[in-house]
Amino acid sequence: MTPGRPGASDRGGATVCLLVVGLVFVLVGVFGAAIGTARTARHQARVGADFAALAGAGRALDGDGVACAAADEIARANGARLAGCHLDGLDVLVTVEVPVTPLPGFRRTATATSRAGPVRD
Numbered sequence: 100m101t102p103g104r105p106g107a108s109d110r111g112g113a114t115v116c117l118l119v120v121g122l123v124f125v126l127v128g129v130f131g132a133a134i135g136t137a138r139t140a141r142h143q144a145r146v147g148a149d150f151a152a153l154a155g156a157g158r159a160l161d162g163d164g165v166a167c168a169a170a171d172e173i174a175r176a177n178g179a180r181l182a183g184c185h186l187d188g189l190d191v192l193v194t195v196e197v198p199v200t201p202l203p204g205f206r207r208t209a210t211a212t213s214r215a216g217p218v219r220d
Contacts, residue, residue, distance in 0.1 A: 133201035137199055141197075144210060148213035150177055151177070152192070154173040162186075179196065192214045194211070
């Protein structure tokens with residue numbers, strides 16, 4: 100098209116529209132990946148807490164220190180940090196944390212708590 104003819108001002112409009120649509124897809128993908136990362140960290144924290152509680156419950160008869168040391172070892176093996184641990188009778192209650200960075204510069208912590216002990220009637 101030559102300047103001065105009808106429609107000459109629309110030149111390149113489709114390119115800009117395509118770039119905007121592409122940017123929207125990229126942003127949706129980035130936020131989807133961030134949500135996936137956060138969910139994975141939450142599941143990792145839950146698994147770490149469950150296994151740590153079971154390990155601690157297996158050593159509950161040996162005392163608070165031994166039970167929590169066993170729980171800490173298993174939590175670390177599952178990529179978590181033991182944030183809290185105590186005995187309640189023969190039950191072990193543990194809280195673990197897993198650090199997560201879903202987006203650059205946005206650091207969060209996924210936390211999970213679990214309890215394990217002997218079977219009761």
